[in-house]
Amino acid sequence: MAAISEPVVANAARAQLWRPLLHTSARYRMVVALLAAVTLWGLFAWGYQLKTGIGVAGIRRPVFWAIYLVNFVFWIGISHAGTLISAILRLTDAGWRKPVTRAAEAITVFALMIGGMFPIIHLGRAWLFYWLFPYPTERLLWPNFRSPLLWDVTAISTYLTGSTIYLFLPLIPDVAALARHTTGWRRRVYRALSVGWTGSDREWHALEFAMKLMAGIILAVAVSVHTVVAWDFSMSIAPMWHSSIFGPYFVAGAIFSGIAALLIAMAVIRRTLHLEAYLTEHHFNNLSKLLLLMSLLWFYFTVAENLTAWYGNEPKEMAVFGARVRGPFAPYFWAMVICNFVVPFVLLGIRRLRTIRTATIASVCVLIGMWLERYLIIVPTLSYGRLAATWGKYAPTWVEISISAATFTTMALLYLIFAKLFPIIAIWEFETEVMEVSSVS
Amino acid sequence: MDRRNFFKILSTVSAGAAATSCGTKRDALAPLLVPEHEIVPGVEQWHVAVCRECAAGCGVIARVMEGERTVERNGQKFRERVAAIKKLEGNPLDPVSGGRLCARGQAAVQGLYHPDRVRGPLKRTGARGEAKFAPVAWDEAIAGVVDKLKGRASDVLFLTAPEVSARTASIARFVQAIGAPAARTCSLQQPAGLPRYDLARARYVLGVGADFLGTWASPVYYMRQYGEFRQGRPGVRGHFVQADSRMSLTASNADEWVPIQPGSERAFLAAIGAVLRGENPKQEWLDACGVTEKRVRRIAEELKQSEAPLVIAADTEAALYVNGLLGNFNKPGGVFGVYASLGSAPQKGDVRGARVLLVDAGENPAYLAPGSLANVETIISFSPFLDDTAAQADWILPDHHALESDMAIEQPVSPKRSVAVGTAFVKPLYDTRAVEQTLADVAKKMSVAYAPVTPEEFAKPLLAEGESWEDVVRRGGVQADAQAGELKVPQALQVQPVERSPLVLQTYLSTQYYDGRAANLPWMQELPDPASSAMWDLPVEIDPKTASSLQIASGDRVGVESERGAIEVFAYVHPAAIPGVVSMAIGEGHAHFTRYASGRGANPLTVADAEKPMRVKISRIAGARGELAQFSPQDREQGPWGGR
Amino acid sequence: MSERTKHRWAMAIDLDRCTGCQACVAACHAENNLPLSDPESAAKGRAVHWIRVDRYYEGEFPEVKVKHMPVLCQQCDEAPCEPVCPVYATYQNAEGLNVQVYNRCVGTRYCGNNCPYSVRFFNWFDPVWPEPLQLQHNPDVSIRMGGVMEKCTFCIQRIKRAENDAKDEKRDVADGEIQPACAQSCPAEAMVFGDLNDPESKVSRMAGSGRSTRLLEELGTKPKVFYLQRGA
Known part of the structure; x- marks a missing residue:
């Protein structure tokens, strides 16, 4: 992909990109209040669950895992938006990535924070979550490293650390610049975060190197993280879970939903912050193509996964497969196929239809579809276990729904606050040619 | 506790060795009532008792250990340590249970510690059926009952279980003393006096309408035999055919289930009998039960071919008829007569005619004959629970729970002539009184000479020479070798026409x-x-x-x-x-x-x-709310969408 | 090998004797302080039965058959529930029992998902027994708190009692001396418990019977519950 010329001059860009940091509109406050209300409601629901018992959720025997784990996989998937996409694009030196990367990296960090909460929320005794960490105790009890859940803990904490660094590194020049232009507490915060950045050549080279290195590392970590998440399921012997395809299937699905999340975030940023000049049709067009590619890849995996189960005709697998495609879960299944394949394929595959608006619609569909995909992986398998006498129906309760809803508002809230504190587009990347290192305006 | 240990204990007990040493953990079947200070945490004691969840009267043993309950005295709550029953198991020495126990028997202990037991005598305060009661003192309740009984003896109907026991004997003596008619029952329990079927040694069993593995006679006794019948004899596996109008628990275990129309059990057996006699079964019988002649002939033929056939039916007369044709009496794998009884069991009675109704624990006419209490003037209940009938009672004089009671019950299905005996070993939890005691109190107040039949008095005729009552109490019962009564075999079966309707x-x-x-x-x-x-x-x-x-x-x-x-x-x-x-x-x-x-x-x-x-x-009913709770809603091994 | 496997406890269930009466189910409740359900929780699939009787109908009327099968924890040698627990709350003990450590359990419920027999039960809430039902509680069995998994233990408290008795008396545990509550109650004597390491034990002989099978054996879980199929 050819690099494109920067559309605006540096100073104007800075003025426009800094504006949201320095001015807060009433509408912003209102939206934040609304999101905070839903988030608080979700926190209340969680508090209620902690106090009363995990039984206030709809989970039951045999469906021991349900939408808490669906949310977990979903948000970990979303987290692939960022780091992975920005890392790939950075490593392939795709010039059009520049206005996209930070928005993407922020999604990663927040989605990971949210996703990482769910294994704790879903615990029967959530207050003992730290028993999953390897820390020395007087009883010399270590966690069980054979358990995929422990791999999860390791992978996700590594990924969270990595992507936080990866988000932070390109932020340094920007906060350094901000520290020079702001006053009061902002100045102190930005200065602290700028870790003494002066903008010397040595620092630039170090930063470049660190970012390249992190991009490489994060790519490996991201792929492994979602593979490990997939292994939570495929290491089990439950019908339709014990599948070797799950690792790549989950990674592909994660990137797929990550791109969709990024597209939506960009569309919202573009609209609300009036950054039409920075986030152009060109960016959306390229991301749409990427989304279309991932949709096809997802479809290929889905077919491969289900066709083999159907062709194999193993009774225990067929019970789950049948429940999905023509049993009680069929409406969700076909909605998923429409959302993840039909809609993106039509809207983004036909060039005439491919616009920012359709890309956004397709992305919303993909998010719904991917959430359903995770639901359809987790719940039917558990509902239709190997012994028919143990089959049971799951239905979520208000607690689960509240907590799930709150995660979306939390994501939006964190994103809004982030966008309020830091420029959502890496300004220095536009300014690399004309860096005024020491000038103070 | 396993059988080996149990016999070990019993041998020490009968050898006269005091069983209160603290060496081993299972050395007590001794003290009758367990005082609190003898309860050592972690040490178990075993006591004998009798299960009263059905008419079979299985001998059980109860594991007693420490327990804590909250008691309220003078408005203050505090914790009290009591000897509590932890678990019921079959008494290995009992001829009926043989150390085994069914689900209902296991659960009996929950009745004892039920949170909603009647905790003392109650007097009705609201309108009948409102179930509003006020606690009263025993004296007041006794006086209230006497008031209702005085001068109305002929109007009295006493309901109790259809069994022969110290309880029913006491009640029989009471109604006689006050001049009331004989006690009746409204229970659906199988009455005493069934012939005994030697299932364990049979080779080919035809069951007809008797759910003997579920609820009929004694499920524990017949299940014990069933296990032997199937796999207890090397190289022999009993074959089992069940003709039933429903896939009962028993039918579900059969090698062959013969679905027959409800009410046609006798017609089916008459048809089998006809084939056995070399006659043609009447078409109306076949029509009534809905079984083909070919199938009836095949089953009859298989019965005839078997070296030890057996027919078990809820319809005793019909069962005896067919077993008689098979020459099946008093031989291994056949049918055995009934032992002489220590008394007579109350017959079925209609509650509707009664004016003053006395209802023993376990009898529940308001539930089993809905609407039958409408014209009853006075209802006196002895139930330890506020059941459908007790809720309509004028007075409730709660009996102890069975596990807090002394009792002796004739065991109708026992292979020997036997009485199961239980004595109280835990203190009554509440201000309850044994029915026998209440009746004595009532009689005294009425100035009628009356003494209840004690378990010892009841079981005495069965005691062998030199056998002490102490031994009987420790073993949980007494068995005597006796000559079984003759079986009355009908010469022919009267088959009533069976009405058939679409549903x-x-x-x-x-x-x-x-x-x-x-x-x-x-x-x-x-x-x-x-x-x-x-x-x-x-x-x-x-x-x-x-x-x-x-x-x-x-x-x-x-x-x-x-x-x-x-x-x-x-x-x-x-x-x-x-x-x-x-x-x-x-x-x-x-x-x-x-x-x-x-x-x-x-x-x-x-x-x-x-x-x-x-x-x-x-x-x-469209749009109705609610959900049927099922443990396994799926009753097939594959779902409707299972295959390709 | 010798130290680890002095005993290998196992059970054999003769399906030809089993009538499906569920005496075992009630016995287990009485012995193991199982939490009580209520109509709402039962409808939600939260009733706890460490042992259950699976029943299936086969065929259509009138050629319909009923299959009963008591299913309890199969105490697998290769238990799928064990490796997935992140905190070692479930593991294989020296006598081959698959044990659950309630205090250690944090409630990921992964073991429950990974048990192909679905014999693991979760405490969705702290259990409640209206006074004085708690008097019946077996003091040898701990009450489980909300948020932890539980399952059949083969009545480990009875095993321990018998082993201690035998040790005190300086002898070996005799065959048939230990009976879990389910096997003890079974009127048809369908369930037999014993030591697989003793080739003369009743359970060893039954396990070697031609009728002997194991549930979902094809998964390689090596269950220690043997089902003797119906028939001669």
């Missing part, structure tokens, strides 16, 4: 609740129903054809209506139900029966008869 409802005793008496026990409520896997409720079982024609699916609410009344229940589409024959177990649908059973489910006896099926109409 009939038959009721049956449920495995969990028996005749409803165990519905107050949470363990029984959550025990999945063997047919539908329902918990905390009992559905009506409809065959798939009828269900689809009425557009009914499992879990739907349906209305069941007969000339007698109407109920609303959950439906279960039973894959093995006979088309046109709807079944429902008795057990739920109590107006009052503690927090665990009150107002739950429906009582099939409001629409149907316990003895014979009734014509009903069934319709789906």
Whole structure:
């Protein structure tokens, strides 16, 4: 992909990109209040669950895992938006990535924070979550490293650390610049975060190197993280879970939903912050193509996964497969196929239809579809276990729904606050040619 | 506790060795009442008792250990350590239970520690049926009862279990003393006096309508025999055919189930009998039961060919008739006569004519004969629970729980002439009184000479020479070798014509609740129903054809209506139900029966008869709320979308 | 090998004797302080039965058959529930029992998902027994708190008692001396418990019977519950 010329001059860009940091509109406050209300409601629901018992959720025997784990996989998937996409694009030196990367990296960090909460929320005794960490105790009890859940803990904490660094590194020049232009507490915060950045050549080279290195590392970590998440399921012997395809299937699905999340975030940023000049049709067009590619890849995996189960005709697998495609879960299944394949394929595959608006619609569909995909992986398998006498129906309760809803508002809230504190587009990347290192305006 | 240890204990006991040393953990079957200071945490004691959850009277042993309960005295709450029963197991020395126990027997201990027991005598304060009561002192309650009985002896009807026991003997003596008619029963328990079937040694068994592995006679005794019948003899596996109008627990174990129309058991056996006699079975019999002549002939032929055939039927006369044709009396794998009884069991009675009704614990006419109490003036209940009948009573003089009582019961199914004996070993939890004691108090107040029959007095005739009562109490019963009575064999069977209608409802005793008496026990409520896997409720079982024609699916609410009344229940589409024959177990649908059973489910006896099926109409109730709780809703090994 | 496997406890269930009466289910409740359900929780699939009787109908009327099968924890040698627990709350003890450590359990419920027999039960809430039902509680069995998994233990408290008795008396545990509550109650004597390491034990002989099978054996879980199929 050819690099494109920067559309605006540096100073104007800075003025426009800094504006949201320095001015807060009433509408912003209102939206934040609304999101905070839903988030608080979700926190209340969680508090209620902690106090009363995990039984206030709809989970039951045999469906021991349900939408808490669906949310977990979903948000970990979303987290692939960022780091992975920005890392790939950075490593392939795709010039059009520049206005996209930070928005993407922020999604990663927040989605990971949210996703990482769910294994704790879903615990029967959530207050003992730290028993999953390897820390020395007087009883010399270590966690069980054979358990995929422990791999999860390791992978996700590594990924969270990595992507936080990866988000932070390109932020340094920007906060350094901000520290020079702001006053009061902002100045102190930005200065602290700028870790003494002066903008010397040595620092630039170090930063470049660190970012390249992190991009490489994060790519490996991201792929492994979602593979490990997939292994939570495929290491089990439950019908339709014990599948070797799950690792790549989950990674592909994660990137797929990550791109969709990024597209939506960009569309919202573009609209609300009036950054039409920075986030152009060109960016959306390229991301749409990427989304279309991932949709096809997802479809290929889905077919491969289900066709083999159907062709194999193993009774225990067929019970789950049948429940999905023509049993009680069929409406969700076909909605998923429409959302993840039909809609993106039509809207983004036909060039005439491919616009920012359709890309956004397709992305919303993909998010719904991917959430359903995770639901359809987790719940039917558990509902239709190997012994028919143990089959049971799951239905979520208000607690689960509240907590799930709150995660979306939390994501939006964190994103809004982030966008309020830091420029959502890496300004220095536009300014690399004309860096005024020491000038103070 | 295993059998080996148990005998070890007993041998030490009978050798006169005091059994109170603290060396081993299982050395006590000794003290009659366990004082608190003898309760050592972690040390178990075993005591004998008798299970009263059905008429069989299984001998049981109870594990007693420490327990804590909250008591309130003078407005202050504090914890009290008591000797508590932890678990019931069969008494290995008992000829009926043989160390085994059924689900209902296991749950009896929950009746003892039930949170909703009647804690002392109660007097009705509200209108009848409102179930409003005020606690009173025993003296006041006794005076109240005396007031109701005085001068009205001929109006009195005493209801008690259809069994021969110290309790029924005491009651018989009481009604005689006050000049009242003989006690009756309204229970659905099988009456005493059934012949004894030697299932264990039979080779080919034809069961007809008797759910002997579920609720008939003694499920524990017959299940013990069934195990032996199937796999207890090297190289021999008994073959089992069950003719039944429903896929009962017993039928579900048969090698062959012969579905017959409800009420046609006798016709079926008459047809079998005819073939055995070399005659042609009457067509009307075959029509009545809905079995082909070919099949009847084949089964009769198989019976005849077997070296040890046996016919077990709920219809005793018919069973004896066919067994007689097979020459099956008093031989291994055959039928044995009844032992001489120590008394006579109360006969079935109609409550409707009574003016003053005295209701022993376990009898529940308001539930088993709905509406029958409407014209009864006075109801006096001895129930330890506020059941359907007690809720309508004027006075409740609560009996101890069976596990707090002294008792002696003749065991009707026992292979020997035997009486099970239990003595109280835990203190009564509440201000309750044994019915025998209450009756003595009443008699005294009425200035009538009366003394209840003690367990010792009751069982005395069975004691061998030199056998001490202490021994009997420790062993939990006494067995005597005796000559069984002659079996009266009918020369021919009178077969009443069976009416057939398109849709009939038959009721049956449920495995969990028996005749409803165990519905107050949470363990029984959550025990999945063997047919539908329902918990905390009992559905009506409809065959798939009828269900689809009425557009009914499992879990739907349906209305069941007969000339007698109407109920609303959950439906279960039973894959093995006979088309046109709807079944429902008795057990739920109590107006009052503690927090665990009150107002739950429906009582099939409001629409149907316990003895014979009734014509009903069934319709789906659209938009009804609620959900049938099932432990295993899936009753097939594959779902409807299972294959390719 | 010798130290680890002095005993290998196992059970054999003769399906030809089993009638499906569920005496075992009630016995287990009485012995192991199982939490009580209520109609709402039962409808939600939260009733706890460490041992259950699976029943299936086969065929259509009138050629319909019923299959009963008591299913309890199969105490697998290769238990799928064990490796997935992140905190070692479930593991194989020296006598081959698959044990659950309630205090250690944090409630990921992964073991429950991974058990192909679905014999693991979760405490969704703290259990409640209305006074004085708690008097019946077996003091040898701990009450489980909300948020932890539980399952059949083969009545480990009875095993321990018998082993201690035998040790005190300086002898070996005799065959048939230990009976879990389910096997003890079974009127048809369908369930037999014993030591697989003793080739003469009843359970060893039954396990070697021609009728002997194991549930979902094809998964390689090596269950220690043997089902003797119906028939001669």
